[in-house]
Amino acid sequence: MTRGYRSPDPAAVSTGVEASEAAGRFVGQSVKRVEDRRLVAGYGQYVDDVRLPGMLHAAFLRSDLARARVRRLDTTAAAGLDGVVAVLTAEDLNHYVDSLRSSVNPPDLAIVPGHVLAPGDVRFVGDPVALVVAEDRYLAEDALELIDIDYEPLAPVVDYEQAAGSPHLVHPELGTNLGASGSGPDPGLARVFESAHLVVTETFHQQRQCNMPMETRGLVAHWQRHAGRLDLWASTQSPHELAFTAARVLQIGEHQVRVHMGDVGGAFGQKVYSGRDEMAVLLAARDLGRAVKWIEDRRENLMASNSARVDRLTVTMAVDADGRILGAEIDHLSDSGAYPLGGAPAKSAQLVSMFPGPYRIPRLGWSTATVFTNTVGRGAYRGPWQMETVGREMMIDLAAQRLGMDPLDFRRRNVIERAELPHTTATGRVYEQISPAETLEQAAEMIGYHSFRAEQAEARARGRLLGLGLSLFIEPTSMGRGALGAEGAVVRVEPDGTVTVSMGTGAHGQSLETTIAQVVADELGVEMERVILRQGDGTPYGFGTGGSRSAVIAGGAARAAASEVRARIGRIAAHLLEAAPEDVIVDRGSAFVAGTPARQVSVAEVADAAYRRPESLPEGVPEGLEHTARYRAPEVTHSNAAHACICEIDSGTGVVRILKYVVSEDCGNMVNPMIVEGQIAGGVVQGVGGALYEWAPYDADGNPRATTLLDYVMPTAAEVPILEHGHVVTPSDTPGGHKGVGEGGAIGAPACVVNAVNDALGPLGIRLSRQPLTPDTIISAIAEAESR
Amino acid sequence: MSDRDRGHPEVSVSVNGAPRRAVLEARRTLADFLREECLTTSVHLGCEHGVCGACTVLLDGIAVRSCLLFAVQAQGAEVTTVEGLAGPDGSLNPVQQAFRDCHGLQCGFCTPGFIVSVTAFLAENPEPTLDEIRSALSGNLCRCTGYQGIIAAVQQAAAQTLKREVLEP
Numbered sequence: 001m002t003r004g005y006r007s008p009d010p011a012a013v014s015t016g017v018e019a020s021e022a023a024g025r026f027v028g029q030s031v032k033r034v035e036d037r038r039l040v041a042g043y044g045q046y047v048d049d050v051r052l053p054g055m056l057h058a059a060f061l062r063s064d065l066a067r068a069r070v071r072r073l074d075t076t077a078a079a080g081l082d083g084v085v086a087v088l089t090a091e092d093l094n095h096y097v098d099s100l101r102s103s104v105n106p107p108d109l110a111i112v113p114g115h116v117l118a119p120g121d122v123r124f125v126g127d128p129v130a131l132v133v134a135e136d137r138y139l140a141e142d143a144l145e146l147i148d149i150d151y152e153p154l155a156p157v158v159d160y161e162q163a164a165g166s167p168h169l170v171h172p173e174l175g176t177n178l179g180a181s182g183s184g185p186d187p188g189l190a191r192v193f194e195s196a197h198l199v200v201t202e203t204f205h206q207q208r209q210c211n212m213p214m215e216t217r218g219l220v221a222h223w224q225r226h227a228g229r230l231d232l233w234a235s236t237q238s239p240h241e242l243a244f245t246a247a248r249v250l251q252i253g254e255h256q257v258r259v260h261m262g263d264v265g266g267a268f269g270q271k272v273y274s275g276r277d278e279m280a281v282l283l284a285a286r287d288l289g290r291a292v293k294w295i296e297d298r299r300e301n302l303m304a305s306n307s308a309r310v311d312r313l314t315v316t317m318a319v320d321a322d323g324r325i326l327g328a329e330i331d332h333l334s335d336s337g338a339y340p341l342g343g344a345p346a347k348s349a350q351l352v353s354m355f356p357g358p359y360r361i362p363r364l365g366w367s368t369a370t371v372f373t374n375t376v377g378r379g380a381y382r383g384p385w386q387m388e389t390v391g392r393e394m395m396i397d398l399a400a401q402r403l404g405m406d407p408l409d410f411r412r413r414n415v416i417e418r419a420e421l422p423h424t425t426a427t428g429r430v431y432e433q434i435s436p437a438e439t440l441e442q443a444a445e446m447i448g449y450h451s452f453r454a455e456q457a458e459a460r461a462r463g464r465l466l467g468l469g470l471s472l473f474i475e476p477t478s479m480g481r482g483a484l485g486a487e488g489a490v491v492r493v494e495p496d497g498t499v500t501v502s503m504g505t506g507a508h509g510q511s512l513e514t515t516i517a518q519v520v521a522d523e524l525g526v527e528m529e530r531v532i533l534r535q536g537d538g539t540p541y542g543f544g545t546g547g548s549r550s551a552v553i554a555g556g557a558a559r560a561a562a563s564e565v566r567a568r569i570g571r572i573a574a575h576l577l578e579a580a581p582e583d584v585i586v587d588r589g590s591a592f593v594a595g596t597p598a599r600q601v602s603v604a605e606v607a608d609a610a611y612r613r614p615e616s617l618p619e620g621v622p623e624g625l626e627h628t629a630r631y632r633a634p635e636v637t638h639s640n641a642a643h644a645c646i647c648e649i650d651s652g653t654g655v656v657r658i659l660k661y662v663v664s665e666d667c668g669n670m671v672n673p674m675i676v677e678g679q680i681a682g683g684v685v686q687g688v689g690g691a692l693y694e695w696a697p698y699d700a701d702g703n704p705r706a707t708t709l710l711d712y713v714m715p716t717a718a719e720v721p722i723l724e725h726g727h728v729v730t731p732s733d734t735p736g737g738h739k740g741v742g743e744g745g746a747i748g749a750p751a752c753v754v755n756a757v758n759d760a761l762g763p764l765g766i767r768l769s770r771q772p773l774t775p776d777t778i779i780s781a782i783a784e785a786e787s788r
Numbered sequence: 789m790s791d792r793d794r795g796h797p798e799v800s801v802s803v804n805g806a807p808r809r810a811v812l813e814a815r816r817t818l819a820d821f822l823r824e825e826c827l828t829t830s831v832h833l834g835c836e837h838g839v840c841g842a843c844t845v846l847l848d849g850i851a852v853r854s855c856l857l858f859a860v861q862a863q864g865a866e867v868t869t870v871e872g873l874a875g876p877d878g879s880l881n882p883v884q885q886a887f888r889d890c891h892g893l894q895c896g897f898c899t900p901g902f903i904v905s906v907t908a909f910l911a912e913n914p915e916p917t918l919d920e921i922r923s924a925l926s927g928n929l930c931r932c933t934g935y936q937g938i939i940a941a942v943q944q945a946a947a948q949t950l951k952r953e954v955l956e957p
Binding site: 035037040041677708715 | 823828832834837839842870871873874887888891894899900922925927929930932934
């Protein structure tokens with residue numbers, strides 16, 4: 001285990017922490033990104049940059065009512081507009097598709113009705129009703145105006161807390177608004193609660209948020225009937241999932257689908273599965289035989305892509321007089337919206353399983369439910385289960401307050417220590433390589449916990465509202481089950497000695513072109529700039545990028561394939577150098593005999609021999625220089641982190657300013673510390689947005705009230721804290737010792753910020769449990785407290 | 789029937805130093821004109837309502853949102869996109885280089901707008917304070933980086949631009 005952190009000089013961001021123990025020439029170093037050269041020069045290629053001859057443009061007519069019957073739908077005038085090629089409705093397309101399921105949801109689990117377009121009734125504002133395909137996007141949108149539609153409005157189901165008991169059904173086919181439910185009562189808990197020193201119950205709410213990738217969704221589909229070939233360009237996290245969906249929807253073979261992977265402008269979970277609108281575009285492209293481009297606009301993205309984080313969690317926690325947690329009971333309710341992404345309602349299994357987090361919580365009872373509402377479907381968003389951390393960490397602060405204990409001391413008393421590992425949680429998870437106690441101490445030290453308390457007392461005496469928040473969590477990364485269980489890699493040394501790595505990943509900001517090149521270059525002993533990553537068409541099947549999985553699973557596959565290729569380079573080089581294979585070292589693109597570096601042959605010469613001079617190869621070594629490997633990941637790899645922040649609240653305006661924010665993270669050996677810190681920072685700021693600013697509410701009639709970026713308030717550079725990073729390094733037992741890190745920032749930040757705000761408001765007797773903590777919310781709470 | 793026959797206006801602009809002339813519908817935005825007719829696809833559309841800043845370009849040296857202008861409003865102007873900021877040999881300008889050095893981008897979609905905005909900002913204010921930098925950046929949205937590397941990049945670019953001006957007057 002190594003530890004280290006540095007000061008928050010923003011100009012020092014790229015210098016990185018000291019190299020970890022497992023550092024190679026490239027792995028473990030803050031190497032600059034390969035991707036950036038084209039991106040900063042303006043030559044990235046995103047899906048909207050694709051232009052094909054004769055390409056058509058699609059636009060959707062979307063419902064402006066939350067729940068209604070379509071009384072009349074007349075597309076004649078729209079279809080007659082010059083330049084319009086087709087206007088398609090449910091009647092034209094829906095019979096092709098029986099289910100919206102993803103490859104993760106087997107057929108029996110997909111329970112959302114498989115309506116590509118609204119089937120005579122609309123179920124949320126933004127529900128796609130018709131698709132116009134025209135020579136030009138401007139014309140397509142003109143045609144939308146000419147579609148004659150008349151609705152019979154029906155009472156919508158908007159409030160998810162009332163949905164289960166509503167007489168109105170979101171999906172009449174299902175006969176219920178309940179999407180999924182489950183429970184795991186612990187009969188022993190009642191006695192624990194009876195005899196405990198203190199039992200605290202509180203309900204926490206998270207508000208509707210949007211993933212908000214800067215690039216919206218988009219797809220270009222080109223079906224060439226006579227060639228039997230479908231070419232796709234998409235903004236996707238998962239090119240192979242897209243191929244799966246396209247093949248299923250169009251009833252063709254996956255071998256007929258070519259997904260071209262360009263640059264992707266962010267996703268955060270939104271671009272794993274294809275939406276109904278994307279399926280409609282696929283079907284339109286097949287029927288029309290010409291390339292069709294659909295680029296979602298921002299209004300559609302906010303209104304009709306997916307929502308996230310609509311969660312209610314009630315936590316009851318029992319503690320003894322010394323502050324030891326004796327047991328907890330949780331009840332979770334989430335909003336799946338109308339058509340959740342992936343075709344199945346959100347289940348809470350991961351949330352329940354992760355609730356004990358980094359603490360000894362000997363007993364846990366749970367119940368969960370998710371409901372359908374007439375709102376946009378739920379989708380994955382960076383740490384989709386993170387309500388467990390939000391609820392647990394806020395409850396811990398509340399319990400500590402009730403006990404009259406300091407929240408840091410309370411956490412110290414309950415946090416799992418290294419000596420207790422392996423630790424099995426009440427939910428059956430086994431932790432082996434984690435360090436929550438160490439990250440807690442490091443974060444406390446970095447934030448200056450003890451000096452802050454003195455400073456806070458002084459500030460309070462002068463009427464300032466200053467607070468400190470902590471948040472601790474375990475992040476389940478790189479889940480190795482089902483479709484997610486393995487990734488493949490083909491590592492090929494080309495005849496000139498350069499290296500191509502083909503993988504099923506779908507990088508969309510994670511810097512895989514850099515990190516995979518780091519891993520493979522080290523494994524092969526070549527220069528990084530000689531290694532290139534290819535994704536999309538022609539790559540081995542993989543689930544793509546998401547779930548904090550690429551470093552461990554994709555990295556593991558790349559490492560395994562490269563390791564075999566390196567062994568073969570060694571054998572060929574040994575033969576050419578007339579040396580024993582075990583004496584040959586491959587480094588910086590050359591193979592040489594240990595001790596006599598003058599006896600060397602370049603990797604390019606080895607490759608030339610492997611492809612063009614097969615007669616020069618040693619016996620038993622196959623021609624060519626490539627290898628395919630699949631890496632099967634362990635069921636889960638646990639990362640952990642502690643967040644701490646200090647905020648000040650302006651009691652006049654209710655504005656929360658974060659003065660300092662520190663993260664102590666343990667993601668094992670880092671491939672590239674600069675990139676790790678970038679992932680953490682991005683997640684933290686999304687979490688800060690979720691705690692303080694971002695909100696996509698509906699009114700009582702089911703109208704979305706945030707459909708522009710003026711209404712949906714994201715953090716900007718003006719208010720973000722400058723982060724300080726600390727690292728504790730406990731390698732995992734996967735090859736390379738890495739752990740995932742992509743989602744952690746967004747998991748830990750909301751509770752940390754809310755806890756800091758509540759700490760600041762404590763002297764006023766205020767404790768908020770419903771996000772977001774907007775200036776309005778805080779001002780009202782202060783006014784209410786003052787009037788008490 | 790050609791566009792001209794329909795009485796559409798003609799627009800002549802210079803895009804990254806190259807003259808461009810087109811006849812187009814008056815309603816076509818500058819962003820669409822730049823992306824589709826001029827093939828400067830660095831002009832990214834993140835919201836099309838003037839908030840996110842991804843489509844920012846320089847119009848006669850002033851940073852503007854190309855999604856909020858019609859192409860015809862740029863008549864006679866010099867337009868610079870991020871493609872026009874690098875040297876002819878592909879060398880990056882100090883802002884572009886700083887974004888790469890400081891990990892100021894991840895997915896890269898917002899990046900051209902940021903780099904154009906920052907280039908204009910530093911031309912106006914070569915020695916900004918941290919608060920001035922934060923405020924200047926607040927008109928551009930990024931969802932990946934949490935702005936950490938972007939703020940650092942502006943500091944580095946400011947320091948380098950200043951150094952160069954001193955060393956190479």
